[in-house]
Amino acid sequence: MSSENIKKQRKEGGKLQWFLFVIVIPSIFAITLALIVLTVAGYNVFQISANIGNQIPIVSNFIGNDKEKLEQERTNLLATIDDQEQQISNLQQELEAKDEEINRLNEQVQQLQQQLDEESQNQKQREELLSNVSESFTQIEAGQAAQIIQNLTDESALLILEKLPADQRGAVLAAMNPEKAAQLTQAFLSPGE
Numbered sequence: 001m002s003s004e005n006i007k008k009q010r011k012e013g014g015k016l017q018w019f020l021f022v023i024v025i026p027s028i029f030a031i032t033l034a035l036i037v038l039t040v041a042g043y044n045v046f047q048i049s050a051n052i053g054n055q056i057p058i059v060s061n062f063i064g065n066d067k068e069k070l071e072q073e074r075t076n077l078l079a080t081i082d083d084q085e086q087q088i089s090n091l092q093q094e095l096e097a098k099d100e101e102i103n104r105l106n107e108q109v110q111q112l113q114q115q116l117d118e119e120s121q122n123q124k125q126r127e128e129l130l131s132n133v134s135e136s137f138t139q140i141e142a143g144q145a146a147q148i149i150q151n152l153t154d155e156s157a158l159l160i161l162e163k164l165p166a167d168q169r170g171a172v173l174a175a176m177n178p179e180k181a182a183q184l185t186q187a188f189l190s191p192g193e
Contacts, residue, residue: 134163142168146175149184157184 038045137145137160149157149172161169161184173181 130159130163134160137164137172138168142171143175145172150176150180154184154187158187161188 035045137149140148145168149160152160161172164172173185176184
């Protein structure tokens with residue numbers, strides 16, 4: 001029995017070996033040789049087989065159509081690039097608008113600084129002039145100063161009286177018309193009203 005099993009196994013093994021050596025290996029060799037010959041001849045065998053495979057209904061599902069996928073991906077990437085270029089353009093416009101706004105505000109600051117400097121200079125000149133005028137009133141008699149100050153506007157009269165020393169201020173107010181002196185004293189005591 002064991003010799004029969006061995007013969008059976010040899011026959012089965014012999015059929016498998018025969019199939020491999022007679023059909024499979026020569027087929028692989030022939031296909032490889034054909035691929036090499038066609039490739040040397042200038043044919044792209046893989047592209048041709050992919051085209052044929054795409055035409056066969058069931059096989060076309062297994063063979064991916066990379067060209068369509070690549071074209072779709074390219075379209076998506078181009079759309080993304082367009083969107084990003086639009087965003088860049090919008091941001092550049094915003095940046096230019098902000099730069100213009102900064103320049104405009106800087107010019108406004110410079111103008112205001114110049115006005116402030118001019119106003120400060122004018123204020124200094126007024127202070128010097130007022131000091132000079134007040135100094136002049138210290139040289140005049142109180143009666144004459146009172147007559148002159150009575151004829152000035154209340155604002156000017158207050159500015160001059162403010163610069164005079166207290167004893168001279170009292171003498172000038174005493175020499176004035178009592179109503180005008182009272183009005184100036186009241187305004188002097190409550191500035192800004």
